[in-house]
Amino acid sequence: MSAKQLGILRVQGEKAATFLQGQVSCDMRQVTSTQAALGCTCDLKGRVLSQFIVWSPEAGMYWLILEASLIAELMQDWQKYLPFYAVTLTPETHWQAGIVRAEFPNNAHYYEVTTQNSQSLMINLGPQPYQVLLSLEVSQHNLVPLEIQETQAWLWFTSEHRGRFLPQMLNLQAWGGLNFKKGCYTGQEVVARAQHRGQVKKRLYLMALAEPAQQMYLDVEAQQVANIEVLGCTQQTTDQKYLALVVAPSKLAQAQTPIYGGGHEASWLPMPYDVEQRIDLPAKIPLTA
Structure with a gap:
């Protein structure tokens, strides 16, 4: 199996936010040019089909940063909905994404976006020594393999994982990837019921x-x-x-x-976080000793 790598799916259109709000587990109203979010899509049984970081570089445009093998499948999942929202889905080819080792600044928020220069920016991933880098020249940076984040019990979800797990089985609620107040999205009722009834074993x-x-x-x-x-x-x-x-x-x-x-x-092995904790965004990253 080839090494994992990140890709970017661009979602664009006047109703892009409305479209995504009904499809993803995070609250799109919280996503701005300075604040990204972790999210996922699910099938009707609440099983995860994709996982991503979503960010808005400008009004009416959202970038989903995800493992590259998922882009074509997510586009296919959403194809039938596009005519109703006049939204376009396009793989981003100019900007690239990767993981770099970098400590988050004090008082940073989960998935806070910090601009490095006109050609790159960083997205904080929480209390771990790695961040997402978005850059026009990603090859000029000291990237680390996506697999290294597994030491933080963070999974970059791939196409081979589709349809197998509830989001909580991947600890997405512990990283702020599930919003239980935003309203409906595909699979939401199953995900919420499992959370509130303690059915995640x-x-x-x-x-x-x-x-x-x-x-x-x-x-x-x-x-x-x-x-x-x-x-x-x-x-x-x-x-x-x-x-x-x-x-x-x-x-x-x-x-x-x-x-x-x-x-x-x-x-x-000891876990770097409580697997049953729930982070509700926006939230500040806790300081470690």
Whole structure:
């Protein structure tokens, strides 16, 4: 599988905000030229079809920054709605997006946009040492692989993940990606019901593996498969172990239940945030010691 990379989908038209408001999980009324937002789209069953950062460079125009493999599929998802809103969808080709290592400034807000110069700007991603860079010359910057953000239990959703998870299973509410007050969007009733009735039994967690594995077991000898899905597995340079980003039952993680991958016991790693927390935007990024 090729390395992940970011792309930009441009949504433009007089009713672009109205169109997006009925399609995405974030509140488009909060998105401006200085404030972006994390959001997702869902199917009728509340399963995530895409995840993105959305920003407005000017009135009537929005950029969705997302893993590049999703652009064509999201355009196809929305094609049937476009005639009703006179909105155009176009992959952005002049500006590019990438991830850079950069600390957020004190008192910054989640997804706050800071202009670097006429050719680049940054979007804060919350309490982690990485930010989204938008630039006309992205190759001139010291970009890091998207997979490195998995160390922060942040997933850049790809086309292979479509239709499999509720947003809360990917911890999107913990990053401010779900607005429960904005009103309807596709899948909203299922997402809200799962949140308010406590029906989300799985979350995104970090595990350490001795070697890559796509199948996890409760008992290797008995071949008892664990109800855990591995979404990413990246080798770490510090100890040569592999960091796995998994969707797993919370009861297994909370109990530190022994799990095996690749014939070796895996380790549950501490999470950099509370997986059940809910961030409501706009919100300031908490300062760390």
